[in-house]
Amino acid sequence: MIKKLFIIICSLMFFIISCSGGNDSDKILVGVAMPTQSSERWINDAANMKANLEKLGYAVDIQFAEDDVQTQVSQIENFIAKGVKCLVVASVDSQALVNVLDQAKNNGIPVIAxxxxxxxxxxxxxxxxxxxxxxxxxxxxxxxxxxxLETAKQENRSYTVEFFMGSPDDNNALFLYNGIMEVLQPYLDNGVLVCKTGRTSFQDTCILRWSQETAQQWAENYLSGYYNNQKLDIACSAFDGFAYGIRSALEASGYKVGEDWPLISGQDAELMAIKNIISGHQTMTIFKDTRILAEKCAAMVDAVLKGGEPEINDTTQYNNNVKVVPTYLCEPIAIDKNNYQSIIVDSGYYTEEQLQVN
Incomplete structure (x- = not known):
């Protein structure tokens, strides 16, 4: 409920900001397609993109698709009809956008993912x-x-683990899964990590549209079906929203912080996630400073529209099955109760007041 209220407030603030400003009719128009306003993360991304692009002198039209593929297709078609000069797209399902992106290319509109x-x-x-x-x-x-875990085998220790991975239609989710398994697979192989459900493949652990509700349902089913006589030690979650659902399932099953609460991971450093880390209901999250990402993306737009070459630091990893897409990679940071103050608060991402745990 608190998360939903926060998102509603952020959405209203974003709407007010979007409606403010002077006459943009003489400015170059940039279209920004975002997937949803149901996640705090994408609201922040949109606000940061708008601020950075307007600072560079562009008019900005931002649309949210609310995780509906056809809505996003229609929004991009409208951008093209409006005559935007550049498109920035955070896709709902990129494979469904192939035709409309071809329309953009045929109209001379560069597209930045x-x-x-x-x-x-x-x-x-x-x-x-x-x-x-x-x-x-x-x-x-x-x-x-x-x-x-490095010494667990010789010390005869083992831990139970379950995996909650990202959406199968989001290419990032597979990259993330591969990064996890490259490190953890040896411990699954030697028995230090035990997945009682046996669900360790990406196909078995991916959650469509990053659904918090699905993650909670999975956790409830796992706990009731496999963990009646043994506790879950690690919930390897790829998203803060999953961690919220897992928390609810654990509380319903009688788990208590400070007694038998498992290690729960996350991603995005949402406000609620940091509060949960402070209270002990989530162990860690990955901080991806969207202020930096938006700044780098806006600089890409600016360079492209001025006929220049944007800053790139990866030309090998991101093959989209047709081409290797030149990429700028920002660095993620692991956050827990030991460093959230110095990285999250001291940088101004959240204030102490925002992080007060009720």
Whole structure:
């Protein structure tokens, strides 16, 4: 309920900001397609993109698709009809956008993928994102260190673990999963990590549209079906929203913080996630400073529209099945109760007042 209220307030603030400002009729128009306002993260991304592009002198039209593929297709078609000069797209399902992105290319409109790679098209020019495999690597490395997995075998220790991975239509989710498994698979192989459901493949652990409700349902089913006589030690979650659902399932099953609460990971450093870390209901999250991502993406737009070359630091990883998309990767950071103050608060991402735990 608190999360939903926060999102509603953010959405209203974003609407007010969007409606303010002077006459943009003489400015170059940039269209920004975002997936949803149901996640705090995308609201912040939109606000940051708008601020950065307007600072560079552009008019900005931002649309949210609310995770509906056809809505996003229609929004991009409307952008093209309006005559936008550049498109920034954080896709709902990129494979469904191939035709409309071809329309953009045929109209001479460059397309920049924002934090979700646009697959199966040559109509995307550049990609701005975080090191998605690195996100998975950092989650897994945190688990290894927190549970001292390197010495667990010789000390005859083992831990139960279940996996909650991202949406199968989001290419980032597979990168993240691969980063996790590259680190944790050896511990699954030698029995230090035990997945009682046996669900460890990406196909078995991916959650469509990053649904918190699905993650909660899975956790409830796992706890009732496999963990009646043994506790769950680690919930390897790829998203803060999953962690909220897992928390609800654990509380309903009688788990208590400070007694038998498992290690729960996450991603995005949402406000609620940091509060949960402070209270002990979530162990860690991955901080992806969307202020930096938006700044880098806006600079890409500016360079493209001025006929220049944007800053790129990866030209090998992101093959969308048609081309390797030139990419700028921002660095993710693992956050827990020991460093949230110095990284989250001291940088101004959240204030102490925002992080007060009720």
């Amino acid at each position: 924002y934090d979700r790679l646009l697959m199966d098209t040559d109509s995307v020019s550049y990609y701005a994102t975080f090191d998605n495999k690195g996100v998975g690597t950092k989650i897994a490395e945190y688990i290894v260190k927190a549970k001292n």
